[in-house]
Amino acid sequence: MERQTKICLLLLVISTIFILYALVFTIPIWLVYVISIFFIPLWILSLGLITMAKPREEDKEARVEEPFTGY
Amino acid sequence: MYLMADILINVIIAFLAGSLLLGLHRKIMARVQLRPGPPVIQYLLHSLKFFFKESSFPKTASMPFYVSIIFILAVVWIVGVIVGPVTENSLLIIFAVYAIYKIVEHNAGSSSGSPYGKMSCVRAVLSAATELPLFAAIALIYFKTGTLNISGILMYQSIHGPLISSIPLAAVMLFTLLLTKSPYSPFAITKGKDLVTGFETEHFGFLRGFLMMSESIAWYVMLWLFLVLFFGPISIIWLVIGMVLISVITGFINATTPMLNPNHSVMTQITICFVCFVGTIVMIFI
Amino acid sequence: MIEYLDYLIYLLTFIVGSIVGLLWSYKNHSQPYTSGGLDSIALIFAFVGWVFVFLGAAFWSNFGISFILLAIGFFFVGFVFNERPGYGRKETVIGIVAGIICYGILKCVFMV
Numbered sequence: 001m002e003r004q005t006k007i008c009l010l011l012l013v014i015s016t017i018f019i020l021y022a023l024v025f026t027i028p029i030w031l032v033y034v035i036s037i038f039f040i041p042l043w044i045l046s047l048g049l050i051t052m053a054k055p056r057e058e059d060k061e062a063r064v065e066e067p068f069t070g071y
Numbered sequence: 072m073y074l075m076a077d078i079l080i081n082v083i084i085a086f087l088a089g090s091l092l093l094g095l096h097r098k099i100m101a102r103v104q105l106r107p108g109p110p111v112i113q114y115l116l117h118s119l120k121f122f123f124k125e126s127s128f129p130k131t132a133s134m135p136f137y138v139s140i141i142f143i144l145a146v147v148w149i150v151g152v153i154v155g156p157v158t159e160n161s162l163l164i165i166f167a168v169y170a171i172y173k174i175v176e177h178n179a180g181s182s183s184g185s186p187y188g189k190m191s192c193v194r195a196v197l198s199a200a201t202e203l204p205l206f207a208a209i210a211l212i213y214f215k216t217g218t219l220n221i222s223g224i225l226m227y228q229s230i231h232g233p234l235i236s237s238i239p240l241a242a243v244m245l246f247t248l249l250l251t252k253s254p255y256s257p258f259a260i261t262k263g264k265d266l267v268t269g270f271e272t273e274h275f276g277f278l279r280g281f282l283m284m285s286e287s288i289a290w291y292v293m294l295w296l297f298l299v300l301f302f303g304p305i306s307i308i309w310l311v312i313g314m315v316l317i318s319v320i321t322g323f324i325n326a327t328t329p330m331l332n333p334n335h336s337v338m339t340q341i342t343i344c345f346v347c348f349v350g351t352i353v354m355i356f357i
Numbered sequence: 358m359i360e361y362l363d364y365l366i367y368l369l370t371f372i373v374g375s376i377v378g379l380l381w382s383y384k385n386h387s388q389p390y391t392s393g394g395l396d397s398i399a400l401i402f403a404f405v406g407w408v409f410v411f412l413g414a415a416f417w418s419n420f421g422i423s424f425i426l427l428a429i430g431f432f433f434v435g436f437v438f439n440e441r442p443g444y445g446r447k448e449t450v451i452g453i454v455a456g457i458i459c460y461g462i463l464k465c466v467f468m469v
Contacts, residue, residue, distance in 0.1 A: 041145035048277035107442035
């Protein structure tokens, strides 16, 4: 599995654990805020990085090098 | 644990309801322009669709800033949901949320390296003029109610009646702010079509979906704030009706007005702010 | 928290109904909308949906009944409301009128 996918999967699992922890256990309010503010967007970001389609190998270079014209 | 559940539920409601309202806004705009328009659910479907699209990261992008700025936008509006609908906390934090939103617009444009993004970044600085009406509205609410806490303002209104009747011009200022943030607005200089889509142009694929998600949360929070600050503690049905009405009204305005040039946009907002601020002061003290 | 949970469920049933309605509409209506009569299935769904929504509002004090009526109602409302652009408009309006009439009858006759 690609390195990026592995890291994103790890981040997704960590975010899920923290969110579930805050949901299940009674923890200080400030900790709930920290978990919700940081880990909800991180959950969405890591999910997005996993679900996003990857370009074909032959197109990859073109996408990155010259993504827009008219410059 | 109830607080976390409350936050999660409110964030999901904000995302779903915000998406539907933005879809309705787009539908109204289309109907005014004698087009059928896309289904109301289209905005939500697009937000979700982009999560599965190819996302390339341009060579000119400043990584990891290019990705993290979208993350920061989501963080900021989740703070908005927590401070607003969940805890009904301080308006100053909402002001800070809005200020950081401006910074995100600026930096999202500059982080991609695209000329369209860079132009949008410059215009985002100009469009900080929209913070004047927000600041003025907050100041006037404070003069009137003596508090900057949303729950305190609600309590004031349950005793003295809705603020829309006592400081209507402050409501006009906050409405101007809502209008600025609505799609295809005359004041939406950062996302003008002359810049393709401004600061969003070079954020592709899932980053665009993530951005759309945050913007739908933003739209919901700002509508909630407007209704709660000026109409008081209203029931959920009136909240829904109010949000739909405002989306429809902004849809009509945006469908029938051209986008102003950046300087005109700034001057118009400053003029509205000045007139409404002076008018409200006169109404309060005379 | 529980108060917001049922609003979330209504939103979700509306969205699910919308997606199902959109898919069904594109399958059944291959042409863009030009002009035409009423679609019988959409009309029935709009009628059922809006009547259920208004009845759910009428029975607001009884959470159980209200919740079921609103959840099912929003599904059918979303189904018709979010059909292929142009379709489902007339059916939605008829459904709303029917819902208001049923609500009025319930309020006046049964003093609910």
